[in-house]
Amino acid sequence: MSEESKVTTKRFIAGAVCPACSAADSIKMWDVDGVPHRECVVCGYADTLNEQGQSVPSELGTRVNQIKPKTADPQVQAVQFFPNPKLKKKTD
Numbered sequence: 001m002s003e004e005s006k007v008t009t010k011r012f013i014a015g016a017v018c019p020a021c022s023a024a025d026s027i028k029m030w031d032v033d034g035v036p037h038r039e040c041v042v043c044g045y046a047d048t049l050n051e052q053g054q055s056v057p058s059e060l061g062t063r064v065n066q067i068k069p070k071t072a073d074p075q076v077q078a079v080q081f082f083p084n085p086k087l088k089k090k091t092d
């Protein structure tokens with residue numbers, strides 16, 4: 001019985017107390033690439049544990065960080081064309 005399933009199994013940690021909202025038995029835990037992740041189902045608090053087993057809170061702004069900065073293309077310039085009235089041909 002050696003399943004190599006990539007499906008992450010989230011399991012509740014009995015007796016665990018959420019460090020954010022202090023709710024008991026609300027912590028789910030699972031591994032991602034050997035890194036333990038925790039998540040509170042009550043308040044949404046999430047963190048990971050580093051190599052030292054210390055809590056590393058997940059940043060809330062990860063979505064923002066994933067957005068690529070919009071860089072203006074320097075080769076595209078807005079060209080405003082003002083017709084010179086002096087070049088206007090007079091129609092007889």
Ligand SMILES: [Zn+2]
Binds near residue numbers: 018023026042
């Ligand atoms: Zn919580």
